[in-house]
Amino acid sequence: VLEGKCPFGGNTLGGAQTSAPTLSDWYPQRLRVEQLHRDGAAANPLSDEDYAAAFATIDLPALKAEIKQFLTTSVPWWPSDYGNYGPQMIRMAWHSAGTYRIADGRGGAGQAMQRFAPISSWWDNGNTDKSRRLLWPIKQRYGAAISWADLMVLTGNCALEIMGFPTYGFAGGRRDAWEADDATYWGPEHIDMTAPSSYDDMVNRDQRWTGKPGDADYELQQPLAASHQALIYVNPEGPEANGDPAASAVDIRITFGRMAMDDEETVALIAGGHAFGKSHGQVAADRIGAPPENAPMEAMGLGWHNPQGAGNGADTMTNGIEGSWTQTPTTWDNTYLENLFGHEWEQTRSPAGALQWTPVDPGAPRTPDAHLPGVEHPLMMMTSDIALKVDPVYREICQRFLADFDAFTLAFSKAWYKLTHRDMGPKARYLGPEVPADDLPWQDPLPAPTAAPLGADAVTRLAQAIRDTGLSTSDLAYTAFSSAVTYRDSDKRGGANGARLALAPQKDWVVNRRTVPVVAALRAVAEQAGASLADTIVLAGCVAVEDAARAAGHEVQVPFTPGRVDATQEQTDVPTFEWLAPLADGFRNYTQPDLTEVTPVSPEQLFLDKADLLGLTAPEWVALTGGLRALGGNHDGSPTLTDRVGVLSTDFFTTVLSPDLQWRKLDEAGTRFALDDRDSGEQVHAATRHDLVFGANAQLRAVAEVYASRGGEARFVRDFVAAWDKVMMADRYDVRAG
Numbered sequence: 001v002l003e004g005k006c007p008f009g010g011n012t013l014g015g016a017q018t019s020a021p022t023l024s025d026w027y028p029q030r031l032r033v034e035q036l037h038r039d040g041a042a043a044n045p046l047s048d049e050d051y052a053a054a055f056a057t058i059d060l061p062a063l064k065a066e067i068k069q070f071l072t073t074s075v076p077w078w079p080s081d082y083g084n085y086g087p088q089m090i091r092m093a094w095h096s097a098g099t100y101r102i103a104d105g106r107g108g109a110g111q112a113m114q115r116f117a118p119i120s121s122w123w124d125n126g127n128t129d130k131s132r133r134l135l136w137p138i139k140q141r142y143g144a145a146i147s148w149a150d151l152m153v154l155t156g157n158c159a160l161e162i163m164g165f166p167t168y169g170f171a172g173g174r175r176d177a178w179e180a181d182d183a184t185y186w187g188p189e190h191i192d193m194t195a196p197s198s199y200d201d202m203v204n205r206d207q208r209w210t211g212k213p214g215d216a217d218y219e220l221q222q223p224l225a226a227s228h229q230a231l232i233y234v235n236p237e238g239p240e241a242n243g244d245p246a247a248s249a250v251d252i253r254i255t256f257g258r259m260a261m262d263d264e265e266t267v268a269l270i271a272g273g274h275a276f277g278k279s280h281g282q283v284a285a286d287r288i289g290a291p292p293e294n295a296p297m298e299a300m301g302l303g304w305h306n307p308q309g310a311g312n313g314a315d316t317m318t319n320g321i322e323g324s325w326t327q328t329p330t331t332w333d334n335t336y337l338e339n340l341f342g343h344e345w346e347q348t349r350s351p352a353g354a355l356q357w358t359p360v361d362p363g364a365p366r367t368p369d370a371h372l373p374g375v376e377h378p379l380m381m382m383t384s385d386i387a388l389k390v391d392p393v394y395r396e397i398c399q400r401f402l403a404d405f406d407a408f409t410l411a412f413s414k415a416w417y418k419l420t421h422r423d424m425g426p427k428a429r430y431l432g433p434e435v436p437a438d439d440l441p442w443q444d445p446l447p448a449p450t451a452a453p454l455g456a457d458a459v460t461r462l463a464q465a466i467r468d469t470g471l472s473t474s475d476l477a478y479t480a481f482s483s484a485v486t487y488r489d490s491d492k493r494g495g496a497n498g499a500r501l502a503l504a505p506q507k508d509w510v511v512n513r514r515t516v517p518v519v520a521a522l523r524a525v526a527e528q529a530g531a532s533l534a535d536t537i538v539l540a541g542c543v544a545v546e547d548a549a550r551a552a553g554h555e556v557q558v559p560f561t562p563g564r565v566d567a568t569q570e571q572t573d574v575p576t577f578e579w580l581a582p583l584a585d586g587f588r589n590y591t592q593p594d595l596t597e598v599t600p601v602s603p604e605q606l607f608l609d610k611a612d613l614l615g616l617t618a619p620e621w622v623a624l625t626g627g628l629r630a631l632g633g634n635h636d637g638s639p640t641l642t643d644r645v646g647v648l649s650t651d652f653f654t655t656v657l658s659p660d661l662q663w664r665k666l667d668e669a670g671t672r673f674a675l676d677d678r679d680s681g682e683q684v685h686a687a688t689r690h691d692l693v694f695g696a697n698a699q700l701r702a703v704a705e706v707y708a709s710r711g712g713e714a715r716f717v718r719d720f721v722a723a724w725d726k727v728m729m730a731d732r733y734d735v736r737a738g
């Protein structure tokens with residue numbers, strides 16, 4: 001008799017103690033639907049806080065003064081270089097923002113992801129753990145009134161300012177994440193993250209690149225923006241640590257381009273950033289301890305234990321390269337470019353063995369030791385710095401900046417502002433007194449409203465006018481959904497506000513072809529009513545959903561919040577909007593014809609990714625898809641597994657879950673399927689992976705079963721309307737918190 005005791009005497013194995021191997025180790029191809037539910041309110045101890053209100057209580061000048069005071073007050077456990085923590089804080093802020101990539105909008109400074117693995121423990125983030133720990137007393141004093149994400153960027157700005165650099169502006173408003181981000185794809189390589197390795201060892205980069213530097217087909221896998229796993233951008237020693245500045249320039253252009261930076265911005269950022277501070281390479285990497293995520297308990301979340309001397313100060317080891325770029329590492333001046341162009345440079349090695357460059361000319365200026373009074377060292381450049389001199393386009397920009405320090409200063413201040421604010425989304429999210437008044441193209445600006453939002457009567461009249469067009473519920477719903485579905489919660493871009501569906505490049509996307517005549521008709525309605533096109537398109541969707549629900553016997557009111565405005569073509573940066581074009585969109589059953597040539601990622605994985613970027617839960621994803629199918633929402637107008645298009649029914653779920661039906665691959669790759677009648681053998685339907693996944697995947701199937709079961713239709717209609725409204729409102733930071 002166990003008498004309620006555990007049969008193992010209380011010493012259970014497994015459970016919270018271990019998670020390896022994970023489900024994904026066992027079944028590598030499985031769709032990780034559960035990633036939709038990471039970092040929900042359950043993980044957030046501040047979920048009941050209104051961050052904007054809390055931030056508004058801060059006296060920003062006083063906070064900045066406190067930060068600036070701290071920057072020049074060294075503490076013994078991590079003494080500052082040159083008596084100034086500024087440079088290491090600039091690097092921390094740059095690395096927090098520098099993970100951003102435009103392809104999927106993930107990464108960036110927006111959530112302080114640098115606090116969590118894997119980013120916290122990337123070799124490239126060496127000693128940023130110290131920078132954040134140094135800031136903790138200030139964070140502690142301000143608590144929930146300033147997020148880590150905001151504090152890190154603000155500290156970067158304060159650092160620049162105390163060293164004489166005029167920053168362009170600062171906006172608060174970044175909400176912290178509360179757990180590691182397991183959803184972002186950082187690349188295919190499995191490198192040993194548990195032990196530090198030197199860049200020299202980290203040459204395993206071929207899986208993310210096609211070709212070699214200099215080849216015409218040299219390209220980096222999407223959506224990646226780093227040349228190597230666990231780097232922010234490029235290897236400072238050149239691709240594969242080969243010390244080749246020309247090849248390094250190729251990598252810099254590709255990776256900074258993926259961060260949405262052009263050549264001038266790239267030069268401004270690198271030359272501007274490296275005007276400050278130094279690189280640390282006193283100790284061989286194999287002597288350095290584990291990164292934070294793997295460090296021993298007593299290290300209390302700090303990693304990279306350095307056994308040499310004090311392990312800090314003059315003995316600091318971070319990246320492996322040693323030295324400073326300038327003779328004035330805590331002053332904003334043009335000495336970085338003067339040194340780069342004023343001297344010939346030759347390859348040498350740091351004490352840690354890393355490849356770097358030293359002036360050939362023994363008479364070149366020397367740079368003071370960061371800790372030892374009276375000691376001086378030769379200047380240093382990295383291969384990635386020499387790249388700016390070797391590449392003809394970068395070189396020309398450098399020479400312009402060399403001759404015009406003010407132009408360089410302005411370019412760096414604007415690029416730094418863009419770097420650190422790029423992923424914040426609409427300016428409605430920007431908080432605080434230092435937000436610049438001007439609109440910048442990368443902010444996807446919207447015009448100020450010229451009239452008050454439509455009142456209730458006007459909305460009713462507009463809805464009637466939409467119905468009077470005679471457009472089908474299917475076309476109206478498809479168009480409204482198409483206008484909103486571009487939203488991505490990663491960098492808060494896209495969405496229905498602005499009506500950019502009607503502008504290049506969106507109006508020209510194949511997936512939006514169906515919307516063109518509908519937009520034209522709705523534009524006439526909007527003009528007639530004095531409403532914005534953006535509002536009219538969204539209201540058209542509400543009308544369609546209400547009518548489809550009524551046709552299924554359900555009276556519902558779909559929420560509609562007016563107040564959207566119409567952007568102009570001039571306010572729409574076509575090349576950066578092109579990144580929002582879908583390779584595949586399961587909601588609209590669209591797959592780019594050459595998808596398999598472009599990416600190894602399956603359509604259903606891209607579908608999951610889109611659901612994730614829309615911020616949907618699994619039930620919302622399932623309900624939304626079922627409703628769009630009921631509304632005939634396939635991009636090409638093809639049948640949607642229902643004979644009652646325009647009726648908000650659960651037919652889609654009933655069909656994909658039916659054991660009486662038999663599916664057959666129509667092509668070798670399994671992109672399209674036929675549904676055959678078992679008795680007659682005749683094909684009755686055709687469908688795609690975007691459809692079948694709701695019957696094939698266990699988690700999606702479990703949800704679909706709810707909607708297909710007795711009593712499920714009413715729940716489905718309710719859930720669909722809520723999910724629909726969530727997507728329509730996703731970008732409305734002008735009226736909602738977040």
Ligand code: HEM
Nearest residue numbers: 087088090091094236269270273277278279280318319384
């Ligand atoms: C330091 C690489 C771009 C700001 C460093 C270090 C490396 C590096 C290896 C030395 C880290 C250490 O050992 O302490 C690169 C590469 C870049 C790049 C390869 C791109 C090609 C930037 C940018 C900025 C920046 C865009 C800011 C706008 C800094 C600062 C330091 C630094 C301020 C000095 C940190 C300190 O003194 O502790 N960089 N960097 N870097 N980087 Fe960069």
